[in-house]
Each structure stands twice: as structure tokens, then as C-alpha cells.
Amino acid sequence: EVQLVESGGGLVQPGGSLRLSCAASGFTFSHYEVNWVRQAPGKGLEWISYISSSGSTIYYADSVKGRLTISRDNAKNSLYLQMNSLRAEDTAIYYCAAGSIDYWGQGTLVTVSS
Amino acid sequence: EIVLTQSPGTLSLSPGERATLSCRASQSVSSSYLAWHQQKPGQAPRLLIYGASSRATGIPDRFSGSGSGTDFTLTISRLEPEDFAVYYCQQYGTSPLTFGPGTKVDIK
Numbered sequence: 001e002v003q004l005v006e007s008g009g010g011l012v013q014p015g016g017s018l019r020l021s022c023a024a025s026g027f028t029f030s031h032y033e034v035n036w037v038r039q040a041p042g043k044g045l046e047w048i049s050y051i052s053s054s055g056s057t058i059y060y061a062d063s064v065k066g067r068l069t070i071s072r073d074n075a076k077n078s079l080y081l082q083m084n085s086l087r088a089e090d091t092a093i094y095y096c097a098a099g100s101i102d103y104w105g106q107g108t109l110v111t112v113s114s
Numbered sequence: 115e116i117v118l119t120q121s122p123g124t125l126s127l128s129p130g131e132r133a134t135l136s137c138r139a140s141q142s143v144s145s146s147y148l149a150w151h152q153q154k155p156g157q158a159p160r161l162l163i164y165g166a167s168s169r170a171t172g173i174p175d176r177f178s179g180s181g182s183g184t185d186f187t188l189t190i191s192r193l194e195p196e197d198f199a200v201y202y203c204q205q206y207g208t209s210p211l212t213f214g215p216g217t218k219v220d221i222k
Binding site: 035037044045046047050059061095100101102103104105106107 | 147149151158159160161164170202204206209210211212213214215216
């Protein structure tokens with residue numbers, strides 16, 4: 001069974017940092033490109049970052065460029081999102097999603113508030 | 115980037131009725147790389163349709179997708195109680211990947 005399990009969310013003050021993780025199982029993670037997609041409360045889906053299967057190609061949405069860093073460790077079947085200089089508008093559920101998007105994780109909630 | 119527009123915003127129907135959801139792209143979607151996702155309250159989205167018309171694993175055949183170029187449609191032939199949800203179209207043919215704003219299918 002394909003599983004993507006996010007962790008690392010929580011409450012952080014504006015300007016703070018968080019590191020999200022996504023653990024993959026049930027498929028050959030190293031063969032898949034992976035994305036981070038977020039959903040603000042009551043809103044739609046917003047793609048924010050992409051990493052290729054090897055990690056050699058990375059893209060970011062303009063809204064997060066320079067503040068978020070995506071990475072992966074294929075040996076650990078894991079995806080990461082380092083989030084710095086967080087703002088109130090970054091409050092959302094963050095999903096990892098494998099492929100183009102074929103599989104979704106259950107999401108982890110990030111709340112940026114003082 | 116490719117902007118996706120979905121209509122209607124909300125579709126109010128009864129169980130057993132047919133639902134027709136539209137997704138229009140601001141430019142042609144490469145190789146019909148258009149997907150549909152379903153999201154129920156409090157749950158993560160799940161993939162229904164990819165490649166404009168191919169059902170994902172385990173998706174019932176009452177769900178069908180069609181279209182090409184800039185105009186795409188998701189059809190639910192007979193609504194079951196579990197189908198009342200929000201549906202998002204998504205293109206993955208051109209970077210960045212983009213989503214439509216969603217169509218909510220609710221019970222009339």
C-alpha cells in the first residue's frame with residue numbers, strides 16, 4: 001500500500017522556522033518526482049515546490065521562493081521542506097504528493113501566529 | 115503559468131443525478147496532462163482521473179473524464195452519497211503545476 005506520512009507541523013511565530021518531513025513507503029520512492037502542495041484554511045490547493053526523482057531539478061512557487069527549501073533523501077525514502085522566515089499567510093495544511101500528482105499524504109498543519 | 119478556471123463554483127444535486135463539472139485552461143494543456151482530484155471535508159485530496167480520461171486505481175466507473183486542449187469535463191454518471199465533495203482539476207503538462215479553484219458538489 002502506498003503511504004506518504006508528513007510530520008513536523010505545528011505552531012510557530014512569524015519569522016520563525018520549521019522543517020517538514022514526508023516518509024514514503026509502498027512504492028519505489030527514488031523513481032518518483034515529488035511535490036509539496038498546501039491548502040490554507042477554507043481555501044483551495046496551491047502547489048509550492050517540486051523536486052525531481054534524483055533531486056537535480058527543483059522549482060518553487062514565487063510565493064515561497066527564497067524562504068522554503070525542498071530536499072530529499074532517497075536512501076531514507078524521505079522528502080523534506082525547510083521553512084524559514086514564516087509569515088501568517090503560510091498558515092496551511094502542507095501535503096506531500098508523489099508523481100504528477102498520483103499519491104497524496106494526509107497533510108501536516110502549519111500555523112504561523114504570535 | 116497556466117490558469118485553470120472551474121465551473122460552476124457549486125453544483126447542488128440529488129443522489130442518483132448526473133454531475134457535469136467543467137475545467138477551462140488559459141492555454142492548451144500539453145498532451146492532455148490534466149487530472150481531477152476529489153477532496154472530502156477533513157481529508158486529503160485523492161486522484162480520480164489522469165491524462166484527462168484515465169481512471170486512477172480503484173476509482174468507480176461512474177467517474178469519467180473527457181476533453182483536450184483547453185476544455186475538460188469530469189462527469190459523475192449517477193451521484194452516490196459519498197460523491198458529495200470538492201473536485202479540483204490540475205494540469206501537469208507545463209511547469210509550474212497548477213490547480214483550478216474547485217467545484218463543490220453538494221446535496222440539493
